[in-house]
Amino acid sequence: RELKRRTLGRTPPGPKGWPIVGNISDIPHSKSWLTYVEWRKIYGDIVYVEPFGSPTVILNNLEDIRELLDKRSAITASRPRMVMANELMGWDWDFVHMPHDDYWRRHRKVFHQYFQQKNIPNYYPTIRRSTANLLNQLAQSPSRFREHIKQLAAATILKLTYDHEVASENDYYVSLAHRALQGLLPVVHIGSSVVDVIPILKHIPAWFPGASFKRTAQRNAKYSSELRDVPFSQAKQKMATNTIEPCFVSDSFKKDGADEEVVKNAAGIAYLGKPDLQTASVIEFFFLAMLRYPEVQARARQEIDAVTGGNRLPDFDDRSSLPYVDLIIAELFRWRPTTPLGMHHQSQQPDTYKGYYFPAGTKALFCVPLGCTHVINCSHSIPFQDIFSEPEKFRPERFLKENAELDPRSMGGFGYGRRVCPGRYLADSSAWLAIAQVLAAFTIQPKRDTNDKDILPSLEYGGGVIM
Numbered sequence: 001r002e003l004k005r006r007t008l009g010r011t012p013p014g015p016k017g018w019p020i021v022g023n024i025s026d027i028p029h030s031k032s033w034l035t036y037v038e039w040r041k042i043y044g045d046i047v048y049v050e051p052f053g054s055p056t057v058i059l060n061n062l063e064d065i066r067e068l069l070d071k072r073s074a075i076t077a078s079r080p081r082m083v084m085a086n087e088l089m090g091w092d093w094d095f096v097h098m099p100h101d102d103y104w105r106r107h108r109k110v111f112h113q114y115f116q117q118k119n120i121p122n123y124y125p126t127i128r129r130s131t132a133n134l135l136n137q138l139a140q141s142p143s144r145f146r147e148h149i150k151q152l153a154a155a156t157i158l159k160l161t162y163d164h165e166v167a168s169e170n171d172y173y174v175s176l177a178h179r180a181l182q183g184l185l186p187v188v189h190i191g192s193s194v195v196d197v198i199p200i201l202k203h204i205p206a207w208f209p210g211a212s213f214k215r216t217a218q219r220n221a222k223y224s225s226e227l228r229d230v231p232f233s234q235a236k237q238k239m240a241t242n243t244i245e246p247c248f249v250s251d252s253f254k255k256d257g258a259d260e261e262v263v264k265n266a267a268g269i270a271y272l273g274k275p276d277l278q279t280a281s282v283i284e285f286f287f288l289a290m291l292r293y294p295e296v297q298a299r300a301r302q303e304i305d306a307v308t309g310g311n312r313l314p315d316f317d318d319r320s321s322l323p324y325v326d327l328i329i330a331e332l333f334r335w336r337p338t339t340p341l342g343m344h345h346q347s348q349q350p351d352t353y354k355g356y357y358f359p360a361g362t363k364a365l366f367c368v369p370l371g372c373t374h375v376i377n378c379s380h381s382i383p384f385q386d387i388f389s390e391p392e393k394f395r396p397e398r399f400l401k402e403n404a405e406l407d408p409r410s411m412g413g414f415g416y417g418r419r420v421c422p423g424r425y426l427a428d429s430s431a432w433l434a435i436a437q438v439l440a441a442f443t444i445q446p447k448r449d450t451n452d453k454d455i456l457p458s459l460e461y462g463g464g465v466i467m
């Protein structure tokens with residue numbers, strides 16, 4: 001290591017690890033960003049750790065993130081090996097976690113062709129239908145708003161992907177995705193499973209003491225193939241009988257050189273739920289913000305009523321006349337990013353930056369540099385307060401004044417470089433219509449307790465990958 005240091009330069013500073021296991025015990029499994037905040041104060045914007053010999057940097061500064069993950073994306077667009085998820089649980093078809101290679105590129109291309117920006121207006125009718133259903137459900141059972149929001153996101157993506165209509169919360173496809181995700185989400189974060197840290201353990205038998213990860217993997221493996229195969233074969237049956245309406249599967253099959261396996265995999269990922277979980281998450285955070293900031297809600301309502309006359313719902317044509325609603329969405333991305341640590345990137349070549357050496361295979365985690373994510377439970381340390389003042393406050397007006405040139409939607413909320421979220425245009429349109437129409441049709445208020453006091457929900461994050 002000393003020789004490497006002398007010839008290639010130093011790796012960035014970070015907590016000193018132990019022999020062999022490195023920093024494995026320094027990285028918490030849950031809410032790790034709180035630890036990263038503390039490390040930033042000690043070591044600076046670029047922190048280096050080596051859990052079990054695996055080089056990892058934590059990037060805390062937008063300028064560094066943009067340089068390394070956007071500009072040098074050709075070498076930082078890969079993903080870390082995921083032994084538990086991909087090799088034991090059968091998720092190797094999931095292109096979100098594929099290495100940056102030709103096979104990934106083919107999936108990304110087919111996905112992009114369908115979900116690219118210019119195609120989104122074709123999907124407005126589907127988004128409108130799902131949103132109308134959300135409004136009806138909210139009118140009938142407002143306290144179940146979280147279930148209704150999840151159904152909204154699932155209905156849009158399943159219709160667009162397979163021409164499948166989600167009729168109820170108990171929809172079979174929705175529960176398939178839910179079951180699969182319950183197994184997958186806990187194992188996609190660095191260090192979340194012992195076998196990702198020590199891959200050789202994947203060869204020990206399931207009965208071996210301490211091999212509970214193997215038994216967990218075996219239990220969950222069938223959900224991954226079920227999720228990918230069942231909806232796809234039903235869509236294919238509809239295609240065979242000419243009863244399918246245009247959707248991702250049918251459109252992608254019509255393209256020259258269509259590859260069935262790639263279309264099947266990419267469809268499975270559109271539907272898997274991570275994407276629609278995130279859209280649902282943005283809308284849930286919107287409800288939280290409106291409960292806490294009624295003055296923002298009132299101002300948005302005023303803006304909408306001035307455009308619609310208060311007697312119709314806003315629609316996509318109104319978007320350019322409703323700038324404040326857009327600022328609310330921008331502020332949601334800053335105030336509560338749905339993936340505060342983004343998704344891990346991995347470099348494919350050694351590199352140097354700011355005098356530091358990054359070995360090939362360095363994993364990069366970026367703390368989405370938007371504001372108060374990191375402050376929760378930790379109000380004395382506010383990273384990025386250099387960018388946003390009072391980051392813990394939900395204040396859409398900040399983008400009219402001191403932060404007018406910034407848009408958090410292009411500051412990491414959707415990721416970076418060649419891996420930037422290819423579903424972002426669909427997500428943006430779905431979230432916008434739901435938020436604008438809910439603002440027009442309802443007033444979001446807290447429940448009251450028996451003493452007529454508002455019951456306000458907690459502002460705390462959970463501890464997973466997607467909030």
Ligand code: HEM
Binds near residue numbers: 279339343427
């Ligand atoms: C508000 C909603 C959403 C948010 C905040 C979001 C955010 C993200 C983020 C942070 C990444 C990782 C980017 C990186 O590694 O640098 C990502 C990747 C991805 N997202 Fe989204 N996303 C959303 C909605 C969607 C939707 C609706 C779809 C599908 C239609 C989608 C499909 C994907 C896919 C396929 C990837 C993996 C791309 C790759 O690895 O090449 N996302 N998203």
